[in-house]
Amino acid sequence: MPACPRDTLYALARDLHAAFAGTSPVVTSPQGRFAEGAALVSGRRVLGVTSRGKHLFLELEGDAWVHVHLGLIGTFTVDHGAWTAEAPVVGQVRMRLATDQHVADLRGPTVCAVVTPEEVAAVLGRLGPDPLRPDSDPEVAWRRISRSGRSIGELLMDQSVLAGVGNVYRSEVLFRQRLSPATEGRRFRRASWSLVWDDLVRLLPLGVATGRIVTVEDQVLEVEAALGRGEVPHLEERTSSVYKRDGQPCPRCGARIRTRVVAGRNLFWCGGCQRRR
Numbered sequence: 001m002p003a004c005p006r007d008t009l010y011a012l013a014r015d016l017h018a019a020f021a022g023t024s025p026v027v028t029s030p031q032g033r034f035a036e037g038a039a040l041v042s043g044r045r046v047l048g049v050t051s052r053g054k055h056l057f058l059e060l061e062g063d064a065w066v067h068v069h070l071g072l073i074g075t076f077t078v079d080h081g082a083w084t085a086e087a088p089v090v091g092q093v094r095m096r097l098a099t100d101q102h103v104a105d106l107r108g109p110t111v112c113a114v115v116t117p118e119e120v121a122a123v124l125g126r127l128g129p130d131p132l133r134p135d136s137d138p139e140v141a142w143r144r145i146s147r148s149g150r151s152i153g154e155l156l157m158d159q160s161v162l163a164g165v166g167n168v169y170r171s172e173v174l175f176r177q178r179l180s181p182a183t184e185g186r187r188f189r190r191a192s193w194s195l196v197w198d199d200l201v202r203l204l205p206l207g208v209a210t211g212r213i214v215t216v217e218d219q220v221l222e223v224e225a226a227l228g229r230g231e232v233p234h235l236e237e238r239t240s241s242v243y244k245r246d247g248q249p250c251p252r253c254g255a256r257i258r259t260r261v262v263a264g265r266n267l268f269w270c271g272g273c274q275r276r277r
């Protein structure tokens, strides 16, 4: 399980935005590796914090941006309360943002750099559409999928196809839609792609709202109902249908759940109801 699945990255951007937009935080690098960048942006007003896929961007006045990618082990925590820049440093903090209201500590990212607007545009240009963003166009992803000889299980993990859907969602959504992860992109049906995209558009906001990956239909309905009533749903332990359930019987058809490394991560699917057609 990644330390920060991409839907919680979206929630993190929202929290950072709420804490720092409009303020001029002191930016430091207690660990030292971002000392130069921190000195460049410290004291500048934060215009906004956004995420796209697994990338996080802080926009600061004067056309400066901080680009952060957490990778698999990075964390970015926002502490609320009467903190100051002198709050104790725990662990290897690459970047700290501090106002008299909030302190946010970034640890273990794969990227933390001050970049230009052109560099931000270049990163965004390489990313496929993000199902969490209402302005995203699934056709952009479909064009790449439908021309590819790679499997859909692999393509769903490719950031240039789809921005940051992640390993749990790829296994669970293909299961939910009864699709074989082994189907080549160019043999994948347009209708199947619509099912996958629409399901991601449905599921990802539930992850943002609850801080958990919700993919089992009973829980999906429960969370949707609670959100519809304006409540924050309380969930029992996160469950999955196929993710990390290899060797167990499929909850739908009873066949054995399988696993294989695809695109560097373990993919899980049912050998019965997700057979290639």
Ligand SMILES: [Zn+2]
Pocket (backbone or CB within 6 Å): 250, 251, 252, 253, 254, 255, 270, 271, 272, 273, 274
């Ligand atoms: Zn099955």
